[in-house]
Amino acid sequence: MTHKAGFVNIIGNPNVGKSTLMNAFIGEKLSIITSKAQTTRHRILGIVNGDDFQVILSDTPGIIKPAYELQASMMDFVKTAFEDADILIYMIEIGEKELKDEAFFNKITNAKIPVLLLINKIDQSNQEQLEEQVQFWTQKMPNAEMYPISALENFNVREVFDRIVELLPVSPAFYPKDQLTDKPERFFVNEAIREKILIHYKKEIPYSVEVETEEFFEDEDIIRIRSVIMVERDSQKGIIIGHKGSALKKVGTEARKDLEKFFGKKIHIELYVKINKNWRTNERQLKRFGYNNK
């Protein structure tokens, strides 16, 4: 039996549905999803195994022009996703007419590997609009195979996955067949908390936050977690905590519920808030949080 395996890297503008697609392929909530741009900050591997194949998917941050160090590191993750891909998935959402970054766009159109162009969120569209989009992108990206999909409603997701398996190079597996991701358990705790912060706080707050899990202690029937939410300024600390701690409590409760599903165990979670001045622009801090992959 020939075995196929390879790296399938998902890239595109912020908020188009990259993480939603990754989770749909995996069948698990590996990547956090919110309606805000720049939800994903890392490159996250999700591995789908079959008897004769291994698809190693990468979810990546949406492409932006970096304004500060954190964003520059996020774009470095996107760059690495170009370098090791066997297949590129370029995702756009219905109505989208351009990639914000010309250099990335040229890389995709000149790619020597198969490119799948996915037009996502077609549940929000009609036949006429879709046909117009297909025409537009056929001209703009003639090297790509195009698929209209809805990652949210699982429309055409299976078909795209089957095509990926077809296109995979013949290769032994890169990871053990029972491995789902490259990230440690604590990473998913941090992300679950960060997702709730993205959902419940406004403006600059979610973008000023980083989460670090200091304790992850797994007992037979319960996991005990202590995590710290880091903010950049004093004033942000009060906002995160809220009146008599109510806002922080909500974050903890909701994150706990998600994590109980994810780990299949009861969770006890303790959150506290700390100021870490200007961590987003501090090389050392970024490295500590796993951003500086150079």
Ligand SMILES: Nc1nc2c(ncn2[C@@H]2O[C@H](COP(=O)(O)OP(=O)(O)OP(=O)(O)O)[C@@H](O)[C@H]2O)c(=O)[nH]1
């Ligand atoms: N209607 C509709 N909404 C979708 C679909 N796919 C994703 N969304 C929504 O689009 C928003 C962004 O989804 P994400 O998966 O977080 O997008 P992303 O590309 O990973 O975003 P970043 O990580 O910020 O770059 C969320 O509110 C999703 O629920 C879809 O097929 N249809």
Ligand SMILES: [Mg+2]
């Ligand atoms: Mg994402």
